[in-house]
Amino acid sequence: MRQKKWISHKAMWYPLLLLLPIFMLLLALFFLYRHGEAIRFAENMGAGWNLGNTLDAHSIEPPDDDILSFEQVWGNPPASREIFETVRAAGFRTLRLPVSWFSHTDEDGNIDDAWMDRVQQVVDEALDCNFYVILNAHHEDWLSLDGDPAALERNLCTMWSQIASRFAFYDERLLFEGMNEPRLVDHEEEWTSGTPEANAVLMDLNDAFVRTVRQSGGNNEKRYLLVTPYAGNPEPEAIAAFRMPKDRRVMVTVHGYKPYRFAANAEGTAEWSASNAEDTQWVDETFPLLYNTFIRRGVPVILGEFGALDKNNTQTRAAWADYLVTRARENKIICIWWDDGGRESRPIRYALLDRRTLSWYYPQIVEKLCGK
Numbered sequence: 001m002r003q004k005k006w007i008s009h010k011a012m013w014y015p016l017l018l019l020l021p022i023f024m025l026l027l028a029l030f031f032l033y034r035h036g037e038a039i040r041f042a043e044n045m046g047a048g049w050n051l052g053n054t055l056d057a058h059s060i061e062p063p064d065d066d067i068l069s070f071e072q073v074w075g076n077p078p079a080s081r082e083i084f085e086t087v088r089a090a091g092f093r094t095l096r097l098p099v100s101w102f103s104h105t106d107e108d109g110n111i112d113d114a115w116m117d118r119v120q121q122v123v124d125e126a127l128d129c130n131f132y133v134i135l136n137a138h139h140e141d142w143l144s145l146d147g148d149p150a151a152l153e154r155n156l157c158t159m160w161s162q163i164a165s166r167f168a169f170y171d172e173r174l175l176f177e178g179m180n181e182p183r184l185v186d187h188e189e190e191w192t193s194g195t196p197e198a199n200a201v202l203m204d205l206n207d208a209f210v211r212t213v214r215q216s217g218g219n220n221e222k223r224y225l226l227v228t229p230y231a232g233n234p235e236p237e238a239i240a241a242f243r244m245p246k247d248r249r250v251m252v253t254v255h256g257y258k259p260y261r262f263a264a265n266a267e268g269t270a271e272w273s274a275s276n277a278e279d280t281q282w283v284d285e286t287f288p289l290l291y292n293t294f295i296r297r298g299v300p301v302i303l304g305e306f307g308a309l310d311k312n313n314t315q316t317r318a319a320w321a322d323y324l325v326t327r328a329r330e331n332k333i334i335c336i337w338w339d340d341g342g343r344e345s346r347p348i349r350y351a352l353l354d355r356r357t358l359s360w361y362y363p364q365i366v367e368k369l370c371g372k
Contacts, residue, residue: 038249039332041172041224042300045132046093047325047370048336050305052350054079055119056098056138067114070104076341077355079122084129086358091370095131096304096336097122098138098180101159109158116166127173134226134304134336135163136177144185145198145230156205157212168218177226177253177304178209193237194230202230203243210245226253226302234286239293252294255305257338258282262320263308270311272320283327291331303328307338307350314362322368329371337369 057074071078084095097119104115119135126133142155160178167174182205184190184198194202206227213220227250229242234254244250259282261268272279290301306324308317328335340350352362360366 036298038224038251038298038300039295042251042302042334043332044093045302045334047091048094048096048132048134048302048334049087049092049352050096050098050336050338051079051083052098052338052340054098054341055122056100058100058103058139067118070115074341079125081125081129082358083353083355084126084131087353088129088131090360090366093130093132094134094334094336095126095129096134096136096177097126098136100139101137101163102140102142105159109155111159111162116162120166123167123170123174127170132173132175134175134177134302135167136180136226137163138180140179143179143182144187145182145194145201146184146187149201149204152201153205153208157208160209160212161216164213164216164220168216168220170219172219172223175224175226175251176213177228178206179228181232181255182228183231191231191233193233193235193241196241199230199238199241202228206243207245210247210250214247222249224249224251224300226251226304228253232304234290236289239289244294244299251300251302252290253302253304254290256282256286256303257306257308258286263306266309266311270313270316272308272316274319274323280323283324287327287331287333290333295332301333303333303335305338306335309349310351310362314364317362318364318368321365325369325371335369 053074054071054076057071057076059073068078077083087095099119101111101115104112106112123133123135137159140155140159143152145152156178160176164176167176182202184194189195189198193199209227210225213223213225225247227245229238229252231238232253232255234256242252244252257264259272259279262270262272262279274280277284294301308320310317325335337352338350339352341353341355342348342351348361352366353360
């Protein structure tokens with residue numbers, strides 16, 4: 001009788017044992033899907049373009065009462081739907097909106113309603129043009145990593161709680177970037193990989209940014225957020241000092257104007273060649289490092305700024321851009337060109353688009369960036 005009972009129990013569990021491998025396979029596939037979810041989202045963002053020196057422009061002496069005048073103090077026209085339509089038609093799918101907030105806040109950190117309304121209008125126009133939009137905090141004059149850590153965190157959280165609340169119910173095509181190139185301002189270590197103390201402060205600020213946005217509710221509970229290593233530096237020392245916030249929907253953003261003598265040094269060389277190992281070294285070493293450190297583990301990487309100065313070398317710049325974005329795509333890195341527009345007091349530098357005539361200065365470079 002006992003044997004029959006045992007056989008009966010065995011017969012009952014046997015089908016479940018047969019289903020166990022199937023269940024484990026489905027569970028593994030689920031976690032694999034979740035692991036790659038952020039990478040797939042980032043790949044859909046495609047090529048990107050910065051609306052530089054516009055909403056991030058600021059002046060010691062405020063311009064007149066017209067809110068649009070703030071966008072013009074560095075020589076660019078105000079942001080417009082026509083600009084966005086031109087950029088989108090060229091093949092760019094992501095628009096990064098650098099914004100300076102500090103000159104539009106009172107002593108308690110409250111952002112002026114008129115400025116917030118204007119930023120929201122620009123975000124709406126960009127989204128209407130079918131962009132992914134990255135909204136950031138740029139040129140914040142209170143942000144130097146040798147400041148009082150408590151005050152830095154208070155300023156950051158006060159600012160982002162207001163921004164996040166205003167955009168709480170926007171869909172996931174709107175991304176937030178907490179800080180732009182946070183570093184030790186006017187310090188001998190400013191453009192290095194930082195100091196241990198500065199990196200510790202920055203990692204706490206990255207955590208505070210993520211926590212503040214998540215606590216603001218709405219779609220901010222699942223919105224993709226961009227955090228950065230010291231000064232946006234992707235060099236090995238800065239990456240080694242970086243600590244990811246404990247959050248599933250966080251991306252890492254870095255910048256790259258390399259090789260410096262070609263891309264960012266006005267007195268440097270106008271020559272670059274894909275056959276010169278010294279010219280390609282930064283890309284060849286940095287992109288695999290970023291892939292193995294972050295992307296392979298399911299964390300997207302955004303090259304939030306890159307570009308090469310115009311030195312009457314359009315074909316060479318196009319070849320450089322082609323090499324960089326090709327290697328970036330191979331490593332699943334999203335690239336966003338820094339377009340600073342034009343200043344009346346200086347020649348065109350990183351600009352690709354004439355924002356007044358809505359024509360491209362260098363269509364050859366645009367074609368390489370957008371994969372056309």
